[in-house]
Amino acid sequence: MSLPRELGLRVLSAVLGAPLILLLGWWGNWPFFLFLALLYLLGLREMALLLRIPPLWPWVNSVFFIWAARLGKPDYELAILPAAICTAVALVFLFPRFSPREAAATFFSSTYLSFLFFPFFLRSLPDGWCWLLFLLLITWTFDTVAYFTGRFWGRRRLVAHLSPGKTVEGSVGGLLASGCLSLLFTPWFGLSPLSLFLLGSGVGVAAQLGDLVLSAVKRASNKKDAGSLIPGHGGILDRFDSLCLSAPLVYYFASWHLGG
Amino acid sequence: MSLPRELGLRVLSAVLGAPLILLLGWWGNWPFFLFLALLYLLGLREMALLLRIPPLWPWVNSVFFIWAARLGKPDYELAILPAAICTAVALVFLFPRFSPREAAATFFSSTYLSFLFFPFFLRSLPDGWCWLLFLLLITWTFDTVAYFTGRFWGRRRLVAHLSPGKTVEGSVGGLLASGCLSLLFTPWFGLSPLSLFLLGSGVGVAAQLGDLVLSAVKRASNKKDAGSLIPGHGGILDRFDSLCLSAPLVYYFASWHLGG
Numbered sequence: 001m002s003l004p005r006e007l008g009l010r011v012l013s014a015v016l017g018a019p020l021i022l023l024l025g026w027w028g029n030w031p032f033f034l035f036l037a038l039l040y041l042l043g044l045r046e047m048a049l050l051l052r053i054p055p056l057w058p059w060v061n062s063v064f065f066i067w068a069a070r071l072g073k074p075d076y077e078l079a080i081l082p083a084a085i086c087t088a089v090a091l092v093f094l095f096p097r098f099s100p101r102e103a104a105a106t107f108f109s110s111t112y113l114s115f116l117f118f119p120f121f122l123r124s125l126p127d128g129w130c131w132l133l134f135l136l137l138i139t140w141t142f143d144t145v146a147y148f149t150g151r152f153w154g155r156r157r158l159v160a161h162l163s164p165g166k167t168v169e170g171s172v173g174g175l176l177a178s179g180c181l182s183l184l185f186t187p188w189f190g191l192s193p194l195s196l197f198l199l200g201s202g203v204g205v206a207a208q209l210g211d212l213v214l215s216a217v218k219r220a221s222n223k224k225d226a227g228s229l230i231p232g233h234g235g236i237l238d239r240f241d242s243l244c245l246s247a248p249l250v251y252y253f254a255s256w257h258l259g260g
Numbered sequence: 261m262s263l264p265r266e267l268g269l270r271v272l273s274a275v276l277g278a279p280l281i282l283l284l285g286w287w288g289n290w291p292f293f294l295f296l297a298l299l300y301l302l303g304l305r306e307m308a309l310l311l312r313i314p315p316l317w318p319w320v321n322s323v324f325f326i327w328a329a330r331l332g333k334p335d336y337e338l339a340i341l342p343a344a345i346c347t348a349v350a351l352v353f354l355f356p357r358f359s360p361r362e363a364a365a366t367f368f369s370s371t372y373l374s375f376l377f378f379p380f381f382l383r384s385l386p387d388g389w390c391w392l393l394f395l396l397l398i399t400w401t402f403d404t405v406a407y408f409t410g411r412f413w414g415r416r417r418l419v420a421h422l423s424p425g426k427t428v429e430g431s432v433g434g435l436l437a438s439g440c441l442s443l444l445f446t447p448w449f450g451l452s453p454l455s456l457f458l459l460g461s462g463v464g465v466a467a468q469l470g471d472l473v474l475s476a477v478k479r480a481s482n483k484k485d486a487g488s489l490i491p492g493h494g495g496i497l498d499r500f501d502s503l504c505l506s507a508p509l510v511y512y513f514a515s516w517h518l519g520g
Contacts, residue, residue: 050360051364075335076337076340080336080371081334081375081508081512084375085505088469088470088473088505091476092419092422092469092472092473092475095421095480096421096479096480099476100310100477101361101364103368104311104361104364104365104367104368104369105360105361105364107364107368107371108367111340111344111367111371112344112367115341115344159355161355161356162352209349209352210348212352213352216352216355216360216363217360219355219356220355245344245345245348248341252341
């Protein structure tokens with residue numbers, strides 16, 4: 001796909017998609033929860049296909065994570081155990097068609113992607129809407145600025161063995177932009193500008209790491225995109241991979257800040 | 261190894277090992293916790309070798325699980341996240357030497373084996389010592405009776421594709437024995453004999469499932485034993501595999517019973 005056409009689709013998807021997510025996030029409660037559950041299920045399917053395991057078993061596990069997430073808190077222990085038991089049962093009955101490594105991949109993908117529920121947990125905190133807005137804006141800013149900075153000024157490869165498109169210049173641009181945009185939130189959170197700058201850059205680092213995890217998974221299965229659901233962005237995971245790690249970071253920071 | 265010699269070693273290990281565990285379990289607190297942490301670390305090493313991943317990364321993850329387990333409750337969410345982050349960092353920096361499937365195996369083994377801390381959580385409940393004694397006796401009874409019943413009367417294979425030594429007759433004998441032995445605990449727990457029989461058999465089913473999970477992992481890597489630390493029993497995992505799933509079952513049953 002040519003650059004202008006790809007960019008056009010990318011911008012269009014963002015212009016249509018971002019307000020939808022912001023609206024659902026502002027609304028919170030069931031609509032937001034169901035939206036995230038849908039993302040989780042579609043993401044699991046993409047991840048399973050990338051890891052070359054049947055999507056059925058991650059979906060069976062997902063029931064427990066969705067059920068546990070409904071409580072609005074990351075109290076996973078009751079989901080981890082049934083998920084482990086289901087994986088164990090599948091392993092025992094389907095062996096050797098379903099190998100221990102495939103069982104591990106099933107367990108890992110259903111647990112790791114369940115971090116996509118953290119925006120919902122964040123929304124359930126006091127001032128949840130502000131924190132959620134912060135998370136989404138900073139993560140998107142990092143992704144977008146890193147993409148364009150890298151595209152136009154990128155020279156040095158960040159992780160050549162993993163994702164040739166990512167550059168040091170792109171990441172630095174993204175981190176600076178996330179840090180600076182965070183400063184806008186000073187009046188709301190009662191944090192010093194320095195703390196907010198550091199938190200914003202930290203969110204950028206987490207977003208980058210989440211992105212690189214997906215890059216490794218895609219690279220290992222020789223795919224460029226995780227799927228093709230979002231025009232110009234690829235699959236669900238191509239768009240929401242950063243959130244898997246940035247959302248828990250903001251959630252735990254916010255809980256700690258509100259508690260202390 | 262000939263049958264009498266193997267049996268002799270097995271009995272000797274049990275006669276020396278069981279009182280040690282019972283003593284540590286009765287003592288509770290730090291000694292029991294450290295003992296379980298040691299089992300966890302040795303078990304992780306065996307599991308990593310079976311799954312053909314370097315034991316280093318499961319050990320890095322284990323720090324978080326050990327730290328979280330020290331609280332005496334299965335509140336894992338704060339361990340799951342750092343473990344996922346560490347696995348992500350390892351994946352990103354070591355790719356392609358460390359593949360996504362190896363990352364998944366790392367995450368899975370450190371999470372699954374952390375269920376070995378449930379005897380400690382059980383010990384921390386009111387009447388914890390009784391519940392722990394129940395768990396250990398019933399799990400051992402199941403393992404031992406199933407082994408010997410299968411050895412002497414076993415005909416029909418239970419899971420021929422997985423573990424040719426296990427027979428339907430062995431499992432039935434084990435389940436009956438666990439159910440019946442449970443009845444001894446009637447005066448302590450204030451449960452009806454039927455409930456106790458069902459709980460005891462349930463513990464047997466969980467123990468069998470834990471055992472079969474390890475069988476699948478061993479079979480996938482063409483090993484007969486997970487290690488050679490315990491004479492006559494193989495490795496740590498060969499002896500404690502059943503506990504990974506039976507301990508959480510007893511813990512959650514006990515919490516629910518005590519809470520209700």
